[in-house]
Amino acid sequence: MVMVEMQRDRRLWARWSWTEGGGREDEEAFAGVKDKRGGIGELEPDEREWPLLKAHLLAYNREIELARRGFNELLKIDPFRVEAYHGLATAASQEESSEELEKIEKKVEEAMKLCKKENRKSDLRDFKLLFAQIRVIEGNYDEALKVYEELVREEPRDFRPI
Template sequence: MELKVRSQKLPEAIEIVDRLIALEPEERDLPLLKAHFQNYMGDAETAKQGFQEILERDPFCVEAYHGLVMAASQSESSHEELDGILKRVEGAMEMCKKAKKKEDLRDFKLLVAQIRVIEGKYEEALKIYDELVKEEPRDFRPYLCQGIIYTLLRKKDEAEKHFQKYRRLVPKGHPYARYFEENMMAMKIFGQMEESKRRGSFKS
């Protein structure tokens, strides 16, 4: 499957995922993987359906919400869709507070900040990341996100300061670090798209 993905043969990768799901129907990561592949292929609607089905089984699945966010970002009605997802995320966060799921709540806060970046609301995102840093200074993820935002804001010195903190804290070879960097690159692209849209509206 990994070889198919690396060679950009996503339809063939999805066929393999389907076979793996048949072999291991209880494996939760496989449906997520399939939906992400569908989204990368441009089949956002099918991907959304897959993420929705995962959330019906597990309303605390942050990664499924993340998938919905990435899929919604590609649609023409992205702002309306993101608002709807945000409301659902806020509901899930309230459930996390009641169930005292601190780690899930933290992951949801990171997702809310990512939505704000996609919307071009960088200052709001930075406030959330600042709160997360105060809560847990050893978590490398907010520093990476702050570095990305300051890069978007063309504040290179500030960006590098946060990237240094991130590099100092992230464990070597940490799989989540690579995954998160990939997500941040996607976030950066969406941020640039939003910036282009704003420039276009100024011109008109």
Template sequence: MQAKMNLRKFNEAIVIIDKLIELEPSNIEWPLFKSHIQIYNGDIELARYGFEGVLSRDPFSVEAYHGLIMVGAQSGSAELDAIIKRIESKIDKCKKERMKDVARDLILLIAQIRVIEGKYTDALKVYQDLVKEEPKDFRPYLCQGIIYTLLRKKDEADKQFQKYKRLVPKGHPYTGYFDDNMIATQLFAQKVENEKMGRS
């Protein structure tokens, strides 16, 4: 399956995932993975259907909501607004049921939507609130560093990335994120800047 993905043979990868779903129908990871591939393949409605199917089985699936955000980002702001309302209602339930970690993950998703919408100040406020609540969580520092990079505030970005590097555990999947994605983030920031210059 991974080989098919690397070759961008998404339809063939989906055939393999369907076999895995048949073999392990209770494993929620396979339908999630299938829906993500469908996004790459341009099958947005099928992806949406898949993520909704996961949420019908696990109403607090952070990964499924993340998938819906990716789908919504291609459909427009009205859909993202509807997703925010759904996530906010789940955050309220998490707080009532003392599911603190899931609530934090869902709040991070709301900040991600704000970034997609270009509302960087709103996103930063969410991340800053998360830091006040739990200073040892490395994720808000990483996200703030990326936003400051997009805003061309290098000194502030570097401060946040240093905090992130100090806190992220060795061997954590996020440790590779910094090296793999920072060049891409900087290139994206340059692209945004170039587009602004072109409009002015």
């Protein structure tokens, strides 16, 4: 019963994440993902993706402070969790808070230094991509382009969308 329900929830999440606009289909999918027994992650408490999903859903619903808290909790557990930094940047851009975006940018720079120190090349690359995305959000396209060009020079076969 639980597995069937989880599969249904994941299908609804997939549908929710790919629909456009804020229509009724979004609301139904969100309701399906939200577990009726109290929390999105209670069925699989060890699953690392549920807290991230929950924080993104909170941000999507403009509950920015709760989303921010969720992303920061994830970073306490794993300071290399680039998706959590991305969520913080997304939340800051939704609020149109340049101060908050600057704070996140500094955190990303610190994480990049830590990646270099610990020789985490893949994570470093992900953080550089995020750093460039933050530059785009700020409207600093020239700086973003420099970072993207550096990334291409470092690994020309990385075809991830930017």
